Amino acid sequence: xxxxxxxxGTELLxxxxxxxxxxxxxxxxxxxxxxxxxxxxxxDNATRLESLLREALERADGVVTTGGLGPxxxxxxxxxxxxxxxxxxxxxxxSLVAIAERFKSFGRTxxxxxxxxxxxxxxxGSIVLENxxxxxxxxxxxxxxxxxxxxxxxxxxxxKPMLAERLVPWLAQRGGLQDAIFTRTLHTxxxxxxxxxxxxxxxFRTLDNPKIAVLAHEFKVDVKIMAKARDGAAASALxxxxxxxxxxxxxxxxxGIDAETLEGATLRRLAERGQTLGTAESxxxxxxxxxxxRVPGASQSFRGAIVAYDNAVKxxxxxxxxxxxxxxxxxxxxxxxxxxxxxxxxxxxxxxxxSTGIAGPTGATDTKPVGLVYIAVVSRTGKASVRKLTLPxxxxxxxxxxxxxxxxxxxxxxxxxxxxxxxxx
Numbered sequence: 001x002x003x004x005x006x007x008x009g010t011e012l013l014x015x016x017x018x019x020x021x022x023x024x025x026x027x028x029x030x031x032x033x034x035x036x037x038x039x040x041x042x043x044d045n046a047t048r049l050e051s052l053l054r055e056a057l058e059r060a061d062g063v064v065t066t067g068g069l070g071p072x073x074x075x076x077x078x079x080x081x082x083x084x085x086x087x088x089x090x091x092x093x094x095s096l097v098a099i100a101e102r103f104k105s106f107g108r109t110x111x112x113x114x115x116x117x118x119x120x121x122x123x124x125g126s127i128v129l130e131n132x133x134x135x136x137x138x139x140x141x142x143x144x145x146x147x148x149x150x151x152x153x154x155x156x157x158x159x160k161p162m163l164a165e166r167l168v169p170w171l172a173q174r175g176g177l178q179d180a181i182f183t184r185t186l187h188t189x190x191x192x193x194x195x196x197x198x199x200x201x202x203x204f205r206t207l208d209n210p211k212i213a214v215l216a217h218e219f220k221v222d223v224k225i226m227a228k229a230r231d232g233a234a235a236s237a238l239x240x241x242x243x244x245x246x247x248x249x250x251x252x253x254x255x256g257i258d259a260e261t262l263e264g265a266t267l268r269r270l271a272e273r274g275q276t277l278g279t280a281e282s283x284x285x286x287x288x289x290x291x292x293x294r295v296p297g298a299s300q301s302f303r304g305a306i307v308a309y310d311n312a313v314k315x316x317x318x319x320x321x322x323x324x325x326x327x328x329x330x331x332x333x334x335x336x337x338x339x340x341x342x343x344x345x346x347x348x349x350x351x352x353x354x355s356t357g358i359a360g361p362t363g364a365t366d367t368k369p370v371g372l373v374y375i376a377v378v379s380r381t382g383k384a385s386v387r388k389l390t391l392p393x394x395x396x397x398x399x400x401x402x403x404x405x406x407x408x409x410x411x412x413x414x415x416x417x418x419x420x421x422x423x424x425x
């Protein structure tokens with residue numbers, strides 16, 4: 001079964017709302033074995049929506065839409081859908097009763113307003129998808145040749161359960177779906193996207209099922225293995241040899257799989273070794289510590305953070321020498337290392353990671369531009385690793401990327417320390 005996805009709402013086209021619905025729908029449909037060929041967004045315009053649906057139905061077996069089912073005057077999805085499949089609208093009495101019951105459960109005894117009554121008017125002959133989480137029913141409108149338009153609410157808390165509990169079972173029965181998509185994602189850090197691609201390109205060209213894909217995002221590169229199979233056991237049998245080969249080709253740098261995060265993998269490695277960690281943060285302002293403590297059980301290894309934004313705090317709480325600050329400046333390799341050493345001593349930890357840099361938009365000089373960042377990792381034994389970066393973006397971008405860079409350097413340090421190899425700098 002092949003479908004296209006349409007998200008509806010003028011606010012999407014104006015950039016006032018980020019479209020997360022299409023990503024969720026695509027993921028759920030892929031897991032169910034439905035192929036998604038195209039995704040579209042369209043405003044609250046019945047003519048344009050009807051035209052888009054007609055075109056999509058010529059290419060695909062069906063269309064799944066989200067949005068435009070509310071009670072307001074600009075919710076025109078049903079009109080366009082009915083026209084696109086060649087039918088008319090009619091009152092669906094069971095849906096009207098369900099809307100009345102929902103209002104009654106809220107303590108509303110007044111007659112249903114006309115705009116809410118309109119939510120129960122659906123394309124004639126539709127398969128109704130009940131909505132226990134809201135007033136707008138979903139529905140599947142069928143064209144005479146069997147092609148369909150399935151319409152879900154735009155509100156995620158209503159859309160998601162309707163998709164999983166109502167629409168997917170109908171699609172499975174309708175399309176006789178047997179195979180689903182199963183995935184395994186290998187997370188890497190410290191390896192560039194082009195480098196990963198070079199290592200796995202030959203394998204990529206030989207595969208059909210499973211397939212592999214590469215996705216890069218801020219110092220991390222994911223390699224996704226996607227297998228189509230009847231069940232998890234069959235998918236695992238397909239994925240396992242490909243994963244083994246990928247691990248051999250990629251080598252160092254794989255920190256986790258699937259839902260594991262870089263900070264989670266770092267804390268796991270520290271716990272395995274019985275080591276403790278602290279942070280000394282200037283440019284990141286506590287963001288490294290925040291990322292770490294979001295991981296359940298972080299207290300097993302993470303001891304604390306010193307946010308030393310001002311130089312006076314660097315000297316008083318991290319014992320950074322004032323002469324070092326005068327000679328090299330706060331944004332320097334020497335000060336980053338001194339901050340990490342100070343955190344090790346003051347927090348009594350085995351390892352500390354430190355950050356210092358210029359987030360902008362002010363504070364830059366001819367030799368120290370906006371985006372210049374130094375990250376340092378120091379151990380109680382004196383082993384150290386430091387990295388200089390020039391990061392692009394605005395203030396928030398630079399701070400976020402510096403946080404990921406710090407976690408990346410820390411993971412690389414732990415990984416190389418365990419293997420006996422020198423940490424990358």
